[in-house]
Amino acid sequence: MNSKTSTKRRHFLKLGASVPVLGLMGACGSDNTTPPAIAGTPSPTNPTESPGNPVAPNPVEPPVVIPASHPPRGVHASLFSDASTSRGLCWFTDGLDSPAAEIQWGPVPVGMSMEAARNAVQNPLPNVTTASTSQTTGLDNQTHKVVVNGIDPDQPFRYRxxxxxxxWSDVFIIAPTPKANEAWTMVHFGDHGIGELPQRLTAELMKPRHKHDLLLLAGDLSYANGEQPIWDVWFDQNQALLATTTTMAVPGNHENKDSVAANVPLLPFKDYAFNNRFNQPGDVSFFSFDYNRVHFFGFTAGAFLEDGKILKEMAALEADLAMAALRRALGQIDFIVIFQHYTIWTDQEGRAPGNPTLIAVEDQILLRYGVDMVLCGHDHVYQRSKPMMLGLANPLGYVQVMTGTGGQSIREFEPEISAWSEKHFVGLGFSKYTISPGKIVSQYFGTPPMSSDDRSRVQHENIESDFELVDEFEIRPRPLRIAKSFVKPPRTEQELAKAHDWQRIYAHTLARNCAHEQTMPKSTLHEYQRIYPNLLG
Known part of the structure; x- marks a missing residue:
């Protein structure tokens, strides 16, 4: 619906709603000279009630409700400056003429029921913060963003x-961030979509048994692929989850397609669709944050390669991990976790690490600072590695958890599984992590396809059935002596630029990105070479 149509629709609704009001005004101002009925005298409009002849009350006309002109939709919450006291909110409205938007917010007071907390009329929200507004990328709609600071860390956060x-939206409630000495949970998956399988996964996550404090989305979220209204469908389908769960997301190769014209990325518009639709700190598409005693760094890992930021991202990764390694050695945090879209190592059928140069650079940085886990998606299977480095099992390395089983499709593995792999699974599912002082317990819950010949349906497709526990492992903090060995000064962007052949890195990564796009013609790489000769050499 374009803005003119939207405006006409709201004008029509207002005119239609005004008709009963005009009728009432005419009745009040008429010249009707019919004498009023005398009290106690029966008349059609003033009947006399007797014990044996009760009179039914006159019907009460319901109040006229004028539909909201710009109802918020696609509400979702993220972390911002502090995991306990701040949140970023983002939502959308139709048309380009939305009134100034805001968030009303406050705590759920002790003793107030959840039902009462969701009633903003009887229990008004005490705080108001004005939102910023911009046009939604590719649509005649608007995106609204706001950051709320000063949240009560001890009470649930409620808002509309x-x-x-x-x-107004409904009133949503987000549980308070657990304390550092308390157990908390997070969920991670990628490669979602808007079909039946993705919705089945979301329904499973909404069950009380899978309640979680933090949600990490490892890219390829809506599969809009440039069709921007699909983003709206995805946000609407998942609003119940995203508006009540603190969520952080990184972009994937299908987010990259949101800025592709004729299969050739346009540098000036790179990554705007993803950045427009999420309200996250830093550069939006790469950032870091702490959640209690775990430090996270999320980034594109080459998904937005053509925006020219990959060297900047790697330098930011280096600087961030150097500080995180120091903080871990000082006892301020226990774990360092990377989350990204692209897998580093994989055994999915028909795929392999197709950009060894970028893998070598990233692996070297992860190993230099002792990263504990890498959470990713991209390949539509589940595969968990042993602690490894450079594709070989090594107790000093990181554990890669590839959970690309969000439901867009279900794929298979190569006949031979690599020696670094500890567990693999074909189906639909998600990874759930329970973090307590000194330990991360990871569990994978999933459901296999109906058969190897029918991977469009799963065995637990009925919402009444529960996904099964497929895999479980735990990670402990590194001993202090080893943690100290990972404390090293960061290399600058200039030093990284000189240390690696970035022309080859760009070329190999672009080749991988193209090779992993089933819908792209084989000639696409030649288009990259024509448009970006400086990147490909």
Whole structure:
């Protein structure tokens, strides 16, 4: 719906709603000279009630409800400056003429029921923060963003977004961030979509048994592929989850397609669709944050390669991990976790690490600072590695957890599984982590396909059935002596630029990205070479 159509629709609704009001005004101002009925005298409009002849009350006309002109939709929450006291919110409205938007927010007071907390009329929200507004990428709609600081860390956070003129969302409630000495949970998966399998996965996550504090989305979220209305479908399908769960997301290769014209990325518009639709700190598409005693760094890992930021990302990764390794040696954090879209190592059928140069650079950085886990997606299978480095099992290395089983499709493995692999699974599912002082317990819950010939359906497709526990392992903090060995000064962007052949890295990564795009013609790489000769050499 374009803005003109949207405006006409709201004008029509307002006119239609005004008709009963005009009728009432005419009745009040008429010249009707019919004498009023005398009290106690029966008349059609003033009957006399007797014990044996009770009179039914006159019907009460329901109030006229004017539909909201700009109802908020696709509400989702993220972390911002502090995991306990701040949140970033983002939502969308139709048309380009939305009234000024805001968030009303506050704690759920002790003793207030959840039902009462969701009633903003009887229990008004005490705080108001104005949102920023911009046009939604590729649509005649608007994106609204706001950051809330000063949240009570001890009480649930309740909020609604919108405006008095445009309409309000429901009141959503987010549980408080657990304390550092308490156990907490997070979920991770990638490669979601809007079909039946993705919705089945979301329904499973909404079950009380899988309640979680943090959600990490490892790229390829909506599969809009440039069709921007698909993003709206995805956000609407998942609003119940995303508006009540603190969520952090990184982009994948299908987010990269949101800025592709004729299969050739356009540098000036790179990554705007993803960045427009998420409200996250830093560069939006690569950032770091702490959640209690775990440090996270999320980035594109080459998904947005053509925006020219890969060297900047790697330098940011280097600087961030150097500080995290120091903090771990000082006892301030226990674990360092990377999450990204592209897998580093894989055994999915028909795939292999197709860009060895970028893998060598990233692996070297991860090993230099002793990263504990790498959480990723991209390949539509589940595969968990042993602690490894450079594709070989090594107790000093990281554990890669590849969970690309969000539901877009279900794929298979190569006949031979690599020696670094500890567990692999074909189906639909997600990884769930329980973090307590000194330990991360990882569990994978999934459901296999109906058969190897029918991977469009899963065995636990009925919402009443539960996904099965497929894999479980745990990670302990590194001993202090080993943690100290990973404390090293960061190399600068200039030093990294000189240390590696970035022309080859760009070329190999672009070749991988193209090779992993089933819908792209084989000639696409030649188009890259024509448009970006400086990247490909």
């Amino acid at each position: 977004v919108g405006s008095e003129m445009g309409g």
